[in-house]
Amino acid sequence: MSYVPPQEILERYASVLVGFALGGGRGIRPNEVVRIVASESAKPLYAELTRAVWRAGGHVIAAYEPDDDADVNLSRDFFELASEEQLDHFNGHYFRGVVDEMDHQVSVLADSDPRALDSVEPAKIMRRGAAMRPLLDWRGDKENAGRFTWTLGLYGTPAMATEAGMSTEEYWEQIIHACFLDDEDPIARWREVVERVSETRQWLDALDIERVHVEGEDVDLRITIGEQRKWLGGRGRNIPSFETFTSPDWRGTEGWIYCNQPLYRYGNLVKGIRLGFSEGRVTEASAQENEPVLTEMIATEGADRIGEFSLTDRRLSRITRFMAHTLYDENVGGTFGNTHIAVGRSYQDAFAGDPSKVPAERWEQLGFNDSTVHTDIVSTTDRVVTATLRSGGTRVIYRDGEFQLD
Numbered sequence: 001m002s003y004v005p006p007q008e009i010l011e012r013y014a015s016v017l018v019g020f021a022l023g024g025g026r027g028i029r030p031n032e033v034v035r036i037v038a039s040e041s042a043k044p045l046y047a048e049l050t051r052a053v054w055r056a057g058g059h060v061i062a063a064y065e066p067d068d069d070a071d072v073n074l075s076r077d078f079f080e081l082a083s084e085e086q087l088d089h090f091n092g093h094y095f096r097g098v099v100d101e102m103d104h105q106v107s108v109l110a111d112s113d114p115r116a117l118d119s120v121e122p123a124k125i126m127r128r129g130a131a132m133r134p135l136l137d138w139r140g141d142k143e144n145a146g147r148f149t150w151t152l153g154l155y156g157t158p159a160m161a162t163e164a165g166m167s168t169e170e171y172w173e174q175i176i177h178a179c180f181l182d183d184e185d186p187i188a189r190w191r192e193v194v195e196r197v198s199e200t201r202q203w204l205d206a207l208d209i210e211r212v213h214v215e216g217e218d219v220d221l222r223i224t225i226g227e228q229r230k231w232l233g234g235r236g237r238n239i240p241s242f243e244t245f246t247s248p249d250w251r252g253t254e255g256w257i258y259c260n261q262p263l264y265r266y267g268n269l270v271k272g273i274r275l276g277f278s279e280g281r282v283t284e285a286s287a288q289e290n291e292p293v294l295t296e297m298i299a300t301e302g303a304d305r306i307g308e309f310s311l312t313d314r315r316l317s318r319i320t321r322f323m324a325h326t327l328y329d330e331n332v333g334g335t336f337g338n339t340h341i342a343v344g345r346s347y348q349d350a351f352a353g354d355p356s357k358v359p360a361e362r363w364e365q366l367g368f369n370d371s372t373v374h375t376d377i378v379s380t381t382d383r384v385v386t387a388t389l390r391s392g393g394t395r396v397i398y399r400d401g402e403f404q405l406d
Contacts, residue, residue, distance in 0.1 A: 002158055003168040004044050005176070012181045013153065014048035018056060020187045021151035021236035022104040025194060030057030032103040037063040042110035042155035049106060061102055067112035079120040079128070087124060088131045099138040103148060109327060110155035114163050117266050122296035125266045129372045130300070136345070136372060144348055144355040152238045153179075154327050163264075163324035171323070178240045178318045178328065193242065193316060197234035200244050200313070200403050204231045205352075207395065209387040211252060212309070214339060216383040218260065221277070221341075223309050224252020226367050230352040242317040242331045244403070245310035247346035249367030251280040253306045257341065261322070261329050261378040268293045273377050275343070280305055280367075282343065298343065302371025308342035310376075311385065314401035326376050336382045337401030344373040 005013075018034070019027035028034060034053045038046040046064060053060050068075045079087075117125065142148035154175060161171035180186035214221040226249030233244040256276040263270040272288025282304040287294045298304050310330065317333030330340050346368040348355045363370065385398035396404050
């Protein structure tokens, strides 16, 4: 039988996700509806999440799915068997009802086979993602109106641990430590993180940055922050999350970036990603391994433009090892923290105003990127980030993996 964390750890984990992460740090309220998305591998945590919602007086919409393994791999089978009509089909009435009904969603990431889609044509995966676009839009609209929150958590599986070069127990040690589950009151610890991230966000907003220049041995990239932007972080959207980020004006991206961390995407492992930008668009995209996956992704509408720029202060993060999953690898601390960009969809709550009142054409005018994909590409090498201020002059805001607040 696979390793299962102690019951106390599972209960703390569920309490953090339901009692802190959802609701933007406040947890859920009585009579609110929570959709819980999990696979068979995560059954122990799925059960505790369900109980945590019930204890809080909430209601559960179950989204529990079978694992993909050697005997049953429905994720792969769908793409191998589906016709073009099936790839494009969207159960609109069902998903519209789900979005209308739920107040929150917690998704547990637990890959029983991180390479389940290795044999699938990347173009089919992108096409299916495009078909599911209305679900993203409906959720985004409800979130912008302040009526929906979500969070992600990781449940370590033997296959995920193997990808990261660890035993399952070692992998879980990283999860437990990163999420403060080894503390009697992990929610209190997360509130401390939120406070520190908030200080950084407020400092960055007060600087009124026009653009940033990211420099290092493997990067020379200029990014325009854009009008009416604010910095985000500490919202409970991901557990763990130590990053501070924004969604820039994609049109002002110039230069190149190499990312030393592998990317697990669509059941494939992509290594050695290098992107070149000109006039805001990706003009060069290469990878040392699985380049066709990267190429197809970039070819998706909007995926050749930046949707996020993020920095993680190494002093905050408790993640010390490569975890073979973006949720953790985009929050790693280590020697130099991490720098990452995402190509694809922007976060509309990076708008410094009420996003629910912004018409579609205004998003375009502001340079917010709109796409069905959002792919984080991460580097842990040493970078210096210099900000050009709207008031004039420049200031180094990030060096040696730390924000330079002083």
